[in-house]
Amino acid sequence: MLSVQTCPGMTEKPDTRILFVSEDMPLYKEENKALLCEKIRNLPEFGGKAEKIYFVSMPEEMPLPRVILVGVGKKEELDAERFRRAAAAAVKAAMEAKEKSPAIFLPDAEERLESETTVKAILEGLVLANYRFDVYKKESELKVLEKIIILAEKAALPRLEKLAAGVEAVCTATHLARTWVSTPSNDKRPEALCDMLEKAAASEGLETRRMGKKELEQLGFGAMLAVAQGSDAGPCLLTLHYNPEKTADKTVALVGKGVTFDSGGLDLKPPAGMEGMKMDMAGAAAVAATAIALARTRPSFRFIAAIPIVENMPSATAYRPGDVFRAYNGKSIEVMNTDAEGRLILADTLAWLADVEKPDLMLDMATLTGACMVALGDEIAGGFTEDSMLAHALAKAGEETFERCWPMPLPKDYKKLLKSELADLRNVSTTRNGGAITAALFLKEFTGETRWAHIDIAGPAYLSKASAYCPVGGSGFGVRLLHQLLTDLEKSGGL
Template sequence: MLSVQPYAEMAEKPDTGILFVCEDMPLYKEENKALLCEKIRNLPEFAAKAEKIYFVSMPEEMPLPRVIMVGLGKKEELDAEKFRRAAAAAVKAAMEAKEKCPAVFLPDAKETLQSETTVKAILEGLVLANYRFDSYKKESELRVLEKIIILAEKTAQSGIEKLAAGVEAVCTATHLARTWVSTPSNDKRPEALCDMFEKAAASEGLETRRMGKKELEKLGFGAMLAVAQGSDAGPCLLTLHYHPEKTADKTVALVGKGVTFDSGGLDLKPPAGMEGMKMDMAGAAAVVATSIALARTRPSFRFIAAIPIVENMPSATAYRPGDVFRAYNGKSIEVMNTDAEGRLILADTLAWLADVEKPDLMLDVATLTGACMVALGDEIAGGFTEDSMLAHALARAGEETFERCWPMPLPKDYKKLLKSELADLRNVSTTRNGGAITAALFLKEFTGETRWAHIDIAGPAYLSKASACCPAGGSGFGVRLLHHLLTDLEKNGNL
């Protein structure tokens, strides 16, 4: 998708150019580009406002038939996300204009934040926006760009090529997650979704293993099997394994909630709350896509991803409020709400990984609670961990990727809200308040002594309307966040 080429030696002819324009600062040194930006900046209908687009037709003797000018806003407000969103706006404009191969002129003035961070943000915006999910439509409304040429100085070409390869590895994995989340539930029942995940992971060289009902019964996954028993589609636990070329000192475990459709079970959701529940496997999609991105970028640590996949349905065989089940680690759970099923399938998986793999770090990602959406809105995930360094690293990764993750508390005294008179735990709190916190505290009961963080992506996992970098539907949230977090922890020796 991305092709880095020196301007003087372009191997192919693009059909349009893309230039960035700041309200109050020149971004290009070359005279023709600088003059064009200065002229267009002063047009009142453009004025270089953030994400504003203006098309300029070029004279016949020029190498490009037209140029897309994209605004960045004021100098004092420039940051990586402004560049990311502007690049995405330019790609959407090119798609709407039915272009196939635009050429992007990177800003070259030093004072424009010309750094790896800025260039990476631009590249991310270009790739993230170049996506559509239209496989269920007879005719596509928009076609994605076939190629995006990045014009670079000859001396900077190799560095930008390396950066572009990394961005494309992660952002196209994000595309995969979006597609899986947006796929209707009738086409991704547990076995089918497991097939999708396994095929994609195996194609990237990851070792895969899947376990069905009989194997899960032998392992003692009582909580996960309880959720699955209401559906005629059996449960599936998929594991993905990555081993670096050299012997790894550290092991990371990733867990993603994979509920292919959540009706609520016998505690049935209202229709308005059920219609979007094809997205309740977004945590699983994020973890599989992150695993693929990591397999492409080859970290030095070993990792295992475990994805429990079920369908939560009401039926004569469904689990009931008041039922008690025993999880993998031997703890008994009294079910007080069948719509709190995600934590049950995660409980077995977390306990099993902590016991068998003994990872140095364990992360789980889940569309777990509506309470987290109430607390943080639709665009910010909640991060729960008792490790202050990990909490800080997670928040920083969220800021740098703009997949924001706000640190949330895990007060020990709230554990009393999960006390059951009949079992070791109840699966929901005795109060409606603080639901995201008590859900995280429930999960913690199954992590043992493992260093662990829980990421609740209920808000940002699915977009009801398009964002700057993503059309409506599955957002792929969590892939760039997790990849950035783990890469950062590895680089700083904090795994």
């Protein structure tokens, strides 16, 4: 998708080239580009305002028929996300103009404009925006670009090619997660979703293993099996394994909630609450896609991704409020709400990984609670961990990727809200307040002594309105966040 080329040595001649324009500063050293940008910036209908697009048709004698200028706003407002959004706006404009392979000039007027942070953000915006989920439409409204050419000086080619390859590896994995989340539930029942994820992971060289109902019964996954018993579609636990070429000192475990459709079970959701529940496996999608991105970028640590997949349905065989089940680690759970099913399938998986794999770090990602959406809105995830260094690293990775993850508390005294008179604990709090916190505290009961963080992505996992670089549907949120977090921890020795 991304092709880094030098301007004199281009292997193809694009019909359109893209330039960035600021409201109040030059972004290019080269005189012709700078003059064109300055001239267009002065037009009142454009002005270089953020994400504003202006098309320029060049005279026939010019070798370049059309230029797309995209605004980035004022100098004082320029940051990585501003450039990411501007690059995405340029891609959308090129798609609407039915371009196939536009070329883009990267800003170079100041050192900070050429920094890895800025360039990476631009490349991310280009790839993230070049996506459509239209497999169910007879005719596609927009076609994705076949190629995006990045024009660079010859000396910068090696650095840019490496950066572009890394960005494409992660952002196209984000595309996969989006597609899996947007796929309707009738086409991704547990076995079908397991097939999708396993096939994609195996194609990237990951070792895969899947366990069905019998194997899960033998392992003692009582909580996960309880959720699954209401559906005629059996449960599946998919694991993806990566081992680096050299013996790894550290092991990371990733867990993603995979509820392919959540009706609420016998505690049935209202119709409006069910309509979007195909997205309740967004944690599974993000974790599988992160595993694929990591397989492409080849980290030095070993990792295992474990993805529990079920369907939560009401039926004569469904689990009931008041039932008690025993999880993998032996703890008994009183079910007080069958619509709090995600934490049950995560509980068994976390406990099993902590016991069998003994990872140095365990991260779970899930569309777990509406309470987290109430607290943080639709665009920010909640991060829960008792490890302050990990909390800081998670927040930092969120800022770097703009997949923001806000540190949330895990107060020990709130644990009393999960106390059951009948079992070791109940699956929901005795109060409606603080639901995201008590859900995280519930999960912590199954992590043992493992260093762990829980990421609640209920808000940003699915878009009801298009964002700057994602159409309506699954957002793929979490893939870039997790990859950035693990890359940062690997580099800093923080794993």
